[in-house]
Amino acid sequence: xxxxTPLLSFTRVVFTCICFLVSLAVSGHLVAAKENVQAVSSxxxxxxxAEVLEVEGEFHIVRGERGELRIEVTSDTQVxxxxxxxxxxxxxxxxxxxxxxxxxxxxxxxIGMKTNEPSEPSPPSTSEENPQTSEEDLKITSPLxxxxxxxKIRVVIANILMVDESFYIIxxxxxxxxxxxxxxxxxxxxxxxxxxxxxxxxPANKALTVTRAGKHDPTGILEExxxxxxxxxxxxxxxxxxxxxxxxxESSEPLVAEVAATRIIVADVLMVEGDFYIVxxxxxxxxxxxxxxxxxxxxxxxxxxxxxxxxxxxxxxSIERANPNDPIGITTP
Numbered sequence: 207x208x209x210x211t212p213l214l215s216f217t218r219v220v221f222t223c224i225c226f227l228v229s230l231a232v233s234g235h236l237v238a239a240k241e242n243v244q245a246v247s248s249x250x251x252x253x254x255x256a257e258v259l260e261v262e263g264e265f266h267i268v269r270g271e272r273g274e275l276r277i278e279v280t281s282d283t284q285v286x287x288x289x290x291x292x293x294x295x296x297x298x299x300x301x302x303x304x305x306x307x308x309x310x311x312x313x314x315x316x317i318g319m320k321t322n323e324p325s326e327p328s329p330p331s332t333s334e335e336n337p338q339t340s341e342e343d344l345k346i347t348s349p350l351x352x353x354x355x356x357x358k359i360r361v362v363i364a365n366i367l368m369v370d371e372s373f374y375i376i377x378x379x380x381x382x383x384x385x386x387x388x389x390x391x392x393x394x395x396x397x398x399x400x401x402x403x404x405x406x407x408x409p410a411n412k413a414l415t416v417t418r419a420g421k422h423d424p425t426g427i428l429e430e431x432x433x434x435x436x437x438x439x440x441x442x443x444x445x446x447x448x449x450x451x452x453x454x455x456e457s458s459e460p461l462v463a464e465v466a467a468t469r470i471i472v473a474d475v476l477m478v479e480g481d482f483y484i485v486x487x488x489x490x491x492x493x494x495x496x497x498x499x500x501x502x503x504x505x506x507x508x509x510x511x512x513x514x515x516x517x518x519x520x521x522x523x524s525i526e527r528a529n530p531n532d533p534i535g536i537t538t539p
Contacts, residue, residue: 250301250321250322251298251299251300251301251306251321251322252298252299252301252319252320252321252322253296253297253298253299253319253320253322254268254270254275254277254296254297254298254299254318254319255270255294255295255296255311255315255316255317255318255319256268256269256270256271256275256294256295256297256317257269257292257293257294257295257317257490258289258290258291258292258293258294258295259274259291259490260291261289261290261291264278264279264280265277265278265279266279266289266295266297266305266308268295268297269490270317270318270319271317271318271319272319275303276303277297277299277303277304277305277308278302278303278304278305279305279308280304280305282306283304283305283306283307283308284306284307284308285305285307285308286307286308286309286310287310287409288409288410289308289310289409290409290410290411291383291490292383292490293310293409294310294311294315294317295308295309295310295311296308296309296310296311296312296315297309298322310358358409358429358430359406359407359408359414359429359430360406360407360409360427360428360429360430361404361405361406361427361428361429361430362376362378362383362385362403362404362405362406362407362427363402363403363404363405363419363423363424363425363426363427364376364377364378364383364402364403364425365377365400365401365402365403365425365519366397366398366399366400366401366402366403367382367399368399369397369398369399372386372387372388373385373386373387374387374397374403374405374413374416376403376405377493377520378425378426378427382491382493383411384411385405385407385411385412385413385416386410386411386412386413387413387416388412388413390414391412391413391414391415391416392414392415392416393415393416394415394416394417394418395418397416397418401418402418402419402423402425403416403417403418403419404416404417404418404419404420404423405417406430424518425518425519426518467517467518468515468516468517468518468523468538468539469515469516469518469536469537469538469539470513470514470515470536470537470538470539471485471487471492471494471513471514471515471516471536472487472511472512472513472528472532472533472534472535472536473485473486473487473492473511473512473514473534474486474509474510474511474512474534475506475507475508475509475510475511475512476491476508477508478506478507478508481495481496481497482494482495482496483496483506483512483514483522483525485512485514487534487535487536488534488535488536492520493520494514494516494520494521494522494525495519495520495521495522496522496525497521497522499523500521500522500523500524500525501523501524501525502522502524502525502526503524503525503526503527504526504527506525506527510527511527511528511532511534512525512526512527512528513525513526513527513528513529513532514526515539
């Protein structure tokens with residue numbers, strides 16, 4: 207009995223130590239799990255403003271300030287409307303680039319990305335409590351927000367590059383656009399290659415009306431805002447707008463926004479194809495035409511950064527090598 211007593215005491219001490227270590231390990235795992243749950247419940251999100259390059263299945267491929275980004279759209283993503291090439295969108299993304307919301311960016315919102323601080327989860331509301339209006343709800347119900355979300359009709363003035371059955375392929379400042387002619391489209395006449403047209407198109411590039419552009423109409427794309435939208439944003443700074451054009455008529459009056467006679471384009475060369483320089487600018491690809499009157503300082507190839515003075519129809523007056531400090535962009539002289 208005297209020899210067993212110290213052995214029992216030692217066994218109890220060892221058992222107590224083991225229990226203490228196990229309790230510490232379990233509590234550590236619980237703390238780590240709690241932190242992980244908190245991290246999952248309030249993830250850090252990013253707000254991205256960028257231009258759509260392509261919509262491919264469940265993905266929106268966009269170009270931002272840091273290059274191309276692939277945004278995934280899931281069944282939980284709130285998308286305000288259908289977007290196409292050239293649209294400027296505003297998306298709230300999770301760290302894995304899954305979109306929470308995608309809306310049309312406001313005209314004054316510049317391309318870029320910012321990190322949103324995670325917010326504390328709000329306590330669940332009961333059936334007895336009145337639902338509280340969140341900041342997002344207030345934004346969505348504001349007249350300005352509604353005006354931006356109205357499907358916008360665009361007025362496109364450009365030269366036809368190709369007529370392909372029910373499609374007109376035209377060249378714009380944002381690159382080539384394929385305009386679909388439907389049975390509901392009102393055509394003033396039959397058009398062919400190089401005709402300068404004025405088309406009112408939907409966000410899906412379906413033509414509502416197509417008429418011959420007046421000789422004073424500047425090449426470009428403008429957004430047409432309905433009377434309801436104009437009333438909604440009457441107190442906000444005016445945006446570039448046009449008035450609806452009469453059916454099958456030709457207007458000799460210029461649009462509201464005058465376009466400068468020439469533009470200075472600084473961009474990287476993607477391809478030299480015959481008399482055309484295909485370049486990548488800040489708003490997408492541009493096809494610059496070289497004519498016998500164009501002054502070209504030297505031969506250029508893929509990757510060269512050039513500085514070109516072009517007319518409204520993208521015909522070049524001069525092309526030279528850009529300075530290293532010249533940023534990519536389009537300016538008016």
